[in-house]
Amino acid sequence: MAVPVMHDQPFRAARLTAPGVAPAAIPFRRLTPDRLAAALTTAVTDPGAGAGGPRPCRPGSRRRTAPPPSSRR
Numbered sequence: 787m788a789v790p791v792m793h794d795q796p797f798r799a800a801r802l803t804a805p806g807v808a809p810a811a812i813p814f815r816r817l818t819p820d821r822l823a824a825a826l827t828t829a830v831t832d833p834g835a836g837a838g839g840p841r842p843c844r845p846g847s848r849r850r851t852a853p854p855p856s857s858r859r
Contacts, residue, residue, distance in 0.1 A: 787825055789817055 788799035788811040799811035809829050812821055 787812075787822070787829055789814055789822075 788795070788802055788808055790796040790799045790811055791814045796811070796813075799808070802808035803810055809825050812825060
């Protein structure tokens with residue numbers, strides 16, 4: 787769950803949201819307890835939330851997952 791506050795955080799939040807690794811960011815000025823609770827509930831209960839991100843390795847595995855390829859060069 788990203789809550790961008792300053793500097794490059796909105797950019798970084800968008801980078802998490804685009805591939806589906808995180809739900810949509812909530813700008814700090816629009817953050818309320820209800821919005822945060824709803825977003826966290828979605829992130830925890832929605833089976834599709836986070837489905838687009840890299841898969842974690844099994845504990846103890848030497849294999850590492852690569853980040854998704856960037857469209858910018």
